[in-house]
Amino acid sequence: MNHWLLVPVLLPLICGALLMTSSRSPLGLVRSISAVSVVLLLLCAVYLLMTASNGQIQVYALGNWSAPFGIVLLLDRLSALMLLVTAVLAVFVTFYALRGDDLRGSYFHALLQFQLAGINGAFLTGDLFNLFVFFEILLIASYALLLHGLGAARIRAALHYVILNLIGSGLFLIAAGLFYGVAGTLNMVDLARFVAQAEGDQLFLLEVAGALLILVFGLKAAFLPLHFWLPRAYASATAPVAALFAIMTKVGLYAILRFSTLVFGEQAGTASGLGTELLWILALATILLAALGAFAASSLTSLLAYLVLVSVGTLLAGIALGSEAALSATLYYLIHSTWVIAGLFLLADIIAKQRGDLGSSFKVGPILLNPHLLGICFFLAAIAVAGLPPFSGFFGKVLLLQAVSGDAAWQLWAVVLGSGLIGVIGLSRAGSLLFWRQHNAPSHAAPLDKTALTITMALLLSSPLLVVFAQPVISYSEAAAAQILDVASYLQAMQLEGAL
Structure with a gap:
């Protein structure tokens, strides 16, 4: 052992x-x-x-x-x-x-x-x-x-x-x-x-x-x-x-x-x-309602919380499909969504600290101490989490959409693309409120913690890295999906192979 x-x-x-x-x-x-x-x-x-x-x-x-x-x-x-x-x-x-x-x-x-x-x-x-x-x-x-x-x-x-x-x-x-x-x-x-x-x-x-x-x-x-x-x-x-x-x-x-x-x-x-049929319906409903929640969010952290739900619905859709291709795409998207959303929560904290008492709420606040640097970081992270090219969120969604066929295809395409558009609008609204619509008075918040920002951006760097190393990651996820569906291999590993 x-x-x-x-x-x-x-x-x-x-x-x-x-x-x-x-x-x-x-x-x-x-x-x-x-x-x-x-x-x-x-x-x-x-x-x-x-x-x-x-x-x-x-x-x-x-x-x-x-x-x-x-x-x-x-x-x-x-x-x-x-x-x-x-x-x-x-x-x-x-x-x-x-x-x-x-x-x-x-x-x-x-x-x-x-x-x-x-x-x-x-x-x-x-x-x-x-x-x-x-x-x-x-x-x-x-x-x-x-x-x-x-x-x-x-x-x-x-x-x-x-x-x-x-x-x-x-x-x-x-x-x-x-x-x-x-x-x-x-x-x-x-x-x-x-x-x-x-x-x-x-x-x-x-x-x-x-x-x-x-x-x-x-x-x-x-x-x-x-x-x-x-x-x-x-x-x-x-x-x-x-x-x-x-x-x-x-x-x-x-x-x-x-x-x-x-x-x-x-x-x-x-x-x-x-009950995968019910899970399929719940997955699509989760994606849509979570996207609407992100659009209506009153703070950046609330928006990110709803984006977590969008990823949950997307992953559940792949699980409900159950095919080897769908499960492979699901695993790739799982890696992307976990690391990128986690990085965004850390970035939201850095932004909130520069807004003083307003924190991450979507209210007009003072000019940030580092608006250009944080704005660029937020822009790139928003592209990644929204599933736009050239980052890993786009690849994950494309893989999942390619894995679906039949009547389920138009349902998933409509929901994923529609929720993606709503998410882009919500993130654009957040960026404009946080970085453009500001008071003339400068912020009196603490200076930027460059080490914390470096750690955050290193985690968000996982998105382009998942694109650069897409081939080995996808190959591994395909092998993992094939193994998951091979129940006989688990019976053999447990020495129960003669049971079925």
């Missing part, structure tokens, strides 16, 4: 526990531990991606208990890719927070590490109950991170966020209980075997449990009509937290993708797909 599969979970857990007990330690030591941890996490993620690129599915059985009885971690191309996306994001968020945002509340770095442990565990686990456990770890950490910096807006957003996710956790346990009661296992690969053979009442109960899980994952992913908690939560969070939360919705989408292709894949017969 490859013991490196444990590192993405154990490293942040150990560092988080260490940082929780070092509240009286020098600030430099706390920051150093956190920074070293995320850099090591990135190196580990790169190694696991290289390991998974050969196509072999690796299974780590804790305590050497074989599936389906023991707890297992599973590494394939998809989980390795998600680990890398998370690790890259964690590095930039951590180093941006070191510029002073980590001082706005207690235990920021410890909570960040715990959240990373939960996210990485969710991407690696091959067991449904442990998926619940890792969900709870990342959610508990996110509750506290959302309150980082305090303030009435953050407390209200956190209250709604906590209540809704507690309801989701209860539904998750009910669904897991149904699966275990019917199938006698919570190992996802073993569940795929059982669902393929189930009939009658057993199959009905399994479909009910699956529908409950899709509801829970939909709440985490925040697609319509389960989205209403996200705009307020993301808009009120501090910049590093909002940037880190760019991966949070992807955890829910990852779970939907994993469950719909593995447990309820083509081998599931009549249960195959598990």
Whole structure:
């Protein structure tokens, strides 16, 4: 067994526990531990991606208990890719927070590490109950991170966020209980075997449990009509937290993708797909309504929060299509949307700091100290997130549109292009309010933090880099999509190949 599969979970857990007990330690030591941890996490993620690129599915059985009885971690191309996306994001968020945002509340770095442990565990686990456990770890950490910096807006957003996710956790346990009661296992690969053979009442109960899980994952992913908690939560969070939360919705989408292709894949017969027709409708509705929300936003952070929802709808559409080409395009767009939107949250914070008390609100304010530099940065980032050429958002959308055919084609083309136009108008309005319509009086805000801007632009540079290295990235995403749809390879990895 490859013991490196444990590192993405154990490293942040150990560092988080260490940082929780070092509240009286020098600030430099706390920051150093956190920074070293995320850099090591990135190196580990790169190694696991290289390991998974050969196509072999690796299974780590804790305590050497074989599936389906023991707890297992599973590494394939998809989980390795998600680990890398998370690790890259964690590095930039951590180093941006070191510029002073980590001082706005207690235990920021410890909570960040715990959240990373939960996210990485969710991407690696091959067991449904442990998926619940890792969900709870990342959610508990996110509750506290959302309150980082305090303030009435953050407390209200956190209250709604906590209540809704507690309801989701209860539904998750009910669904897991149904699966275990019917199938006698919570190992996802073993569940795929059982669902393929189930009939009658057993199959009905399994479909009910699956529908409950899709509801829970939909709440985490925040697609319509389960989205209403996200705009307020993301808009009120501090910049590093909002940037880190760019991966949070992807955890829910990852779970939907994993469950719909593995447990309820083509081998599931009549249960195959598990309501992808409804997911398709919800995806299109999410894209449209989120684009309208971005257009009507009253602040830059609110606009970015709705753009997160646009990306959620776009990714859900690719998952609902379910073809190899659509899933490949979805993975490419997932990388783009996570890093670019996270970078925009950091850039919005830099802009807000130059506007004094007005922050990121769309109100006429004083002349910025660095209007030309920040204006150019915002312009390039807006092009990337809107999906205009020549950046990665355009390539991701083109790949997805090329993957659709039949009646679904005109629906997706109309929605994606229409929402893109609305998004461009909304971003243009934001740019004109923030950089053109200004008072003659200069701003009395703090000078530009050039290091913070450098970190932000380095993250946003991921968009042109995804274009420059499009060929290897797309090749990897195509291989990952093919592997996801090959359920037999997972059965073989779990030594259940004779089950179907």
